[in-house]
Amino acid sequence: MPVCDQRISNLELILISGYPSSGKTYRSQQLLEFFERKISESEDPKVKRLKTQHIDDQSLGLSRDVYATARAEKDARATLSSTIKRVLGRDTIVVADGMNYIKGFRYQLYCEAKAVQTPSCVVHVGTPAQKSRALNDEALKSSTGGYEPEIFENLVFRYEEPNGMTRWDSPLFTVPYEDAQPPYDAIWEAMVGSDGKAKVVRPNAATVLKPASEQNYLYELDRTTSEVISAITVWQQDHPGEGGGEINITGAEEKIVLPSTAPSLPQLQRLRRQFTALNRQHTLSKSRIQTLFVDYLNDAFQS
Known part of the structure; x- marks a missing residue:
């Protein structure tokens, strides 16, 4: 598109x-x-x-x-x-x-x-x-x-x-x-707005859909999201029994903010599968995949 x-x-x-x-x-x-x-x-x-x-x-x-x-x-x-x-x-x-x-x-x-x-x-x-x-x-x-x-x-x-x-x-x-x-x-x-003008919504690299043209894109999507999930599980292993917490992901614009109840590995994997299914037709750089996935996880953790 x-x-x-x-x-x-x-x-x-x-x-x-x-x-x-x-x-x-x-x-x-x-x-x-x-x-x-x-x-x-x-x-x-x-x-x-x-x-x-x-x-x-x-x-x-x-x-x-x-x-x-x-x-x-x-x-x-x-x-x-x-x-x-x-x-x-x-x-x-x-x-x-x-x-x-x-x-x-x-x-x-x-x-x-x-x-x-x-x-x-x-x-x-x-x-x-x-x-x-x-x-x-x-x-x-x-x-x-x-x-x-x-x-x-x-x-x-x-x-x-x-x-x-x-x-x-x-x-x-x-x-x-x-x-x-x-x-x-x-x-x-x-x-619509009071003056007949709706608010301007500007697209960004995370939401502009384009045909996937990079041959290794799906591999990169899978690998990058797996790395994010691994970073979360490593943090949880280093902080057993702790709720909440913030995790820095190299290349991502925001930190992962964990909920007070720690998400289980099956929950994290389910979110990863949902995210990859939604973004299979995007062409994003690794940093944009990381940023968008961190954003997706934070929204999911808040809901």
């Missing part, structure tokens, strides 16, 4: 996240109606030229059954991601109304947005699991569908709630089930 120029671009990505049957599409429609009304009533030409785009499983021809198997779900996420990248353009507000329940996937979309200087936010539909379960049961009994119980419970179990302390989930707007409407004005201000 080429690097965009430095002009301000009025395009925004809004990720909707929540439990299955929590009302994500309902909240999406509320936001779309508000945006369209706001655009039509505005006299500002910068706002007038805005348009909206709603993307959900139904519009992509994806059934709820895709979440029954890992392979089908992976393909569904790829379809959603490619569609979002395709429709992101100037003067477009994209509402991505999907499951978006995996933080690694939200991170991936955050990177895609930042690479083209697109402001993004996450709207968390905060319907409790019990209420979502009841709504899903009602949907199964009606013609509107719903998720099969096994799929529903699996998705709830694996749901990774957005955390506003991480960059890819920020700014974060949570909409409780009891609230009649989302915080329209706050979301509009964060995405």
Whole structure:
């Protein structure tokens, strides 16, 4: 993906996240109606030229059954991601109304947005699991569908709630089930701004996606991330039983800040696999791999 120029671009990505049957599409429609009304009533030409785009499983021809198997779900996420990248353009507000329940996937979309200087936010539909379960049961009994119980419970179990302390989930707007409407004005201000200009998002080497051209890139990605994990485990061996702590990684811009509860080696390896999967198509120098991976770990440790 080429690097965009430095002009301000009025395009925004809004990720909707929540439990299955929590009302994500309902909240999406509320936001779309508000945006369209706001655009039509505005006299500002910068706002007038805005348009909206709603993307959900139904519009992509994806059934709820895709979440029954890992392979089908992976393909569904790829379809959603490619569609979002395709429709992101100037003067477009994209509402991505999907499951978006995996933080690694939200991170991936955050990177895609930042690479083209697109402001993004996450709207968390905060319907409790019990209420979502009841709504899903009602949907199964009606013609509107719903998720099969096994799929529903699996998705709830694996749901990774957005955390506003991480960059890819920020700014974060949570909409409780009891609230009649989302915080329209706050979301509009964060995405479009009071003057019709969204904040300028500048890409950096860590989020600009380019085809992997270095023959040894994947090897370097694997080796460099392994070195970071090794540095953490060595530090933990030298400081047994200690929580917290900071670790310097040669070449990285920031230190690793460990949480109060020391992460286990399986947890660290899982984070490493997630990171390498998300960055297989990047072309980054070793120092940028280190910096981005340290950044990724610090965000994960905070969540």
